Amino acid sequence: xxxxxxxxxxxxxxxxxxxxxxxxxxxxxxxxxxxxxxxxxxxxxxxxxxxxxxxxxxxxxxxxxxxxxxxxxxxxxxxxxxxxxxxxxxxxxxxxxxxxxxxxxxxxxxxxxxxxxxxxxxxxxxxxxxxxxxxxxxxxxxxxxxxxxxxxxxxxxxxxxxxxxxxxxxxxxxxxxxxxxxxxxxxxxxxxxxxxxxxxxxxxxxxxxxxxxxxxxxxxxxxxxxxxxxxxxxxxxxxxxxxxxxxxxxxxxxxxxxxxxxxxxxxxxxxxxxxxxxxxxxxxxxxxxxxxxxxxxxxxxxx
Amino acid sequence: xxxxxxxxxxxxxxxxxxxxxxxxxxxxxxxxxxxxxxxxxxxxxxxxxxxxxxxxxxxxxxxxxxxxxxxxxxxxxxxxxxxxxxxxxxxxxxxxxxxxxxxxxxxxxxxxxxxxxxxxxxxxxxxxxxxxxxxxxxxxxxxxxxxxxxxxxxxxxxxxxxxxxxxxxxxxxxxxxxxxxxxxxxxxxxxxxxxxxxxxxxxxxxxxxxxxxxxxxxxxxxxxxxxxxxxxxxxxxxxxxxxxxxxxxxxxxxxxxxxxxxxxxxxxxxxxxxxxxxxxxxxxxxxxxxxxxxxxxxxxxxxxxxxxxxxxxxxxxxxxxxxxxxxxxxxxxxxxxxxxxxxxxxxxxxxxxxxxxxxxxxxxxxxxxxxxxxxxxxxxxxxxx
Numbered sequence: 001x002x003x004x005x006x007x008x009x010x011x012x013x014x015x016x017x018x019x020x021x022x023x024x025x026x027x028x029x030x031x032x033x034x035x036x037x038x039x040x041x042x043x044x045x046x047x048x049x050x051x052x053x054x055x056x057x058x059x060x061x062x063x064x065x066x067x068x069x070x071x072x073x074x075x076x077x078x079x080x081x082x083x084x085x086x087x088x089x090x091x092x093x094x095x096x097x098x099x100x101x102x103x104x105x106x107x108x109x110x111x112x113x114x115x116x117x118x119x120x121x122x123x124x125x126x127x128x129x130x131x132x133x134x135x136x137x138x139x140x141x142x143x144x145x146x147x148x149x150x151x152x153x154x155x156x157x158x159x160x161x162x163x164x165x166x167x168x169x170x171x172x173x174x175x176x177x178x179x180x181x182x183x184x185x186x187x188x189x190x191x192x193x194x195x196x197x198x199x200x201x202x203x204x205x206x207x208x209x210x211x212x213x214x215x216x217x218x219x220x221x222x223x224x225x226x227x228x229x230x231x232x233x234x235x236x237x238x239x240x241x242x243x244x245x246x247x248x249x250x251x252x253x254x255x256x257x258x259x260x261x262x263x264x265x266x267x268x269x270x271x272x273x274x275x276x277x278x279x280x281x282x283x284x285x286x287x288x289x290x291x292x293x294x295x296x297x298x299x300x301x302x303x
Numbered sequence: 304x305x306x307x308x309x310x311x312x313x314x315x316x317x318x319x320x321x322x323x324x325x326x327x328x329x330x331x332x333x334x335x336x337x338x339x340x341x342x343x344x345x346x347x348x349x350x351x352x353x354x355x356x357x358x359x360x361x362x363x364x365x366x367x368x369x370x371x372x373x374x375x376x377x378x379x380x381x382x383x384x385x386x387x388x389x390x391x392x393x394x395x396x397x398x399x400x401x402x403x404x405x406x407x408x409x410x411x412x413x414x415x416x417x418x419x420x421x422x423x424x425x426x427x428x429x430x431x432x433x434x435x436x437x438x439x440x441x442x443x444x445x446x447x448x449x450x451x452x453x454x455x456x457x458x459x460x461x462x463x464x465x466x467x468x469x470x471x472x473x474x475x476x477x478x479x480x481x482x483x484x485x486x487x488x489x490x491x492x493x494x495x496x497x498x499x500x501x502x503x504x505x506x507x508x509x510x511x512x513x514x515x516x517x518x519x520x521x522x523x524x525x526x527x528x529x530x531x532x533x534x535x536x537x538x539x540x541x542x543x544x545x546x547x548x549x550x551x552x553x554x555x556x557x558x559x560x561x562x563x564x565x566x567x568x569x570x571x572x573x574x575x576x577x578x579x580x581x582x583x584x585x586x587x588x589x590x591x592x593x594x595x596x597x598x599x600x601x602x603x604x605x606x607x608x609x610x611x612x613x614x615x616x617x618x619x620x621x622x623x624x625x626x627x628x629x630x631x632x633x634x635x636x637x638x639x640x641x642x643x644x645x646x647x648x649x650x651x652x653x654x655x656x657x658x659x660x661x662x663x664x665x666x667x668x669x670x671x672x673x674x675x676x677x678x679x680x681x682x683x684x685x686x687x688x
Contacts, residue, residue: 032483039480040498046513046563047501049531053516064527065534105376112381113344113412120408132413137681139420141674143624145646145663147423149430149656158353165352173419176412205404206389234506236627237647253508257631260512267516267529274512278505285504289497 054271082272095255106171114179122188186220341410430660445661458645477569500567507627550638576610
């Protein structure tokens, strides 16, 4: 999280830690460490079980629990066939691409529109500026369920139901309040002297925005991008209602839900499928943890 | 990590650059232009998307082409539309330009918010007073139904239980872990924390499958137990249990999933709050002879109370809206339905538009106090500027 401070304290603690013996350091604060260890183990066991099962042959998964692999180490068989089955015959490969087709535009579009709006709200004067932004804050918590029936009717009348743009637009609309809120607070905190000197130098608001504000806002843009990406990728409800479960459009969460419905006891497939849906979010999470945490923290008001 | 209310949200001074007012104030023409520029980006973008979505996809285009095209429209298309609008407005006479230009920036967002949030909310409220086909007006009948029908009453009861139990456990465990991890070195702290909030990256559907596997049940004589809970349970010498069918306890077993997902969120934010408590206050308390437990309850907890409220309200909102977990695990059967899930079932499975809409309104009413709290908090922040 805070890398710079983490690095300085790390060197300090490394030099300080040389003095007491190794065992003394390990057992220092041992009750605290024990509780932490227990919580961590409880927290990762579910995921570990799924990961192990997804690599076991179907017969083995059905014959005994995944934890038995630890008692007969060496005699376990491992396979990738669960993954190839799920990716091809169960259609997860296609769904993975569908999820990308949904997620990328549904992440980029709200960011672009919200960044312009955030600049407008922060640095431009127009009637209703204050109360319109209060409305945006209020809209943060509107439950999705409120919008389902009217939007479905609207989409049906204009024949948009079951297409990618229907989902892109829905996610854009629902993602906008949080995006505007976060970006406006960040962009509004940029020094006003900078904006003034830009306008004195003859820059139009549009130039100020593209050449000054956007490059300076990269951290908050990245935070929101990750947040929205995970939100859209992990969404089930919007995809279920506006996109549907047809094999040619269904996203990974729906594919997993359908597999759960049709082959509810085929655990070798379900575990592999579950891991495929988790893979990309986990990579994003592990590689961009810092931004992810910041987005999460700042996004704590998302409705 | 900075404190959420202040630095992370970047609440600082915002002074809009006043346009140089020349000539007459806004007249009808400027108002029309404002509305016009607000509409251009959404309408044109919609047109392009519509064309892309219906024409290209009908011909079974290559998925990669679709992804690429989506990217191009998403990034370049929308930006180009903004650019075009700006170009046009900059060519207006100056007395119009200053009044219209802000709407090039905020207009598209306002239009989208109106179409996707404000308009549907109004319609849903109206639908909740109409019959199940969305015709005529039936007064409060749908609401009377909700509070008398056993199915919806069960959903309401369960939602109340969820809203009390899940936030309590998520915040409790999250706070415990944040406090304990704070005592480790920074390296160990970051390392141990990442295990706890890793589930935040997992979808509700994925988490549900993970936990369905844990709750898996096989009747005796149908092979070894492969679900972890029954594995432990039978290992202790008990009969295997069909956990998800045990009313009313199955509700608790579903709540465990959301707690598992949300503890990381609570932990990260509370940890940031704890770190922002000035260390000299804590030191002073220790010098005065306070024990660690007293320091925690009398110094740390009061100092992070506002952060606690933020975390609690956020999780409460998430819990009210939980749909996926119940839908995937039990489809709301065996006495496990909740309001957000029941709303979807009423509408899509039973075709009850009126009752579905009324349930959505109940959800909105339940969340409204938290919305008011949010707005108040925001206005307090603004006032501090």
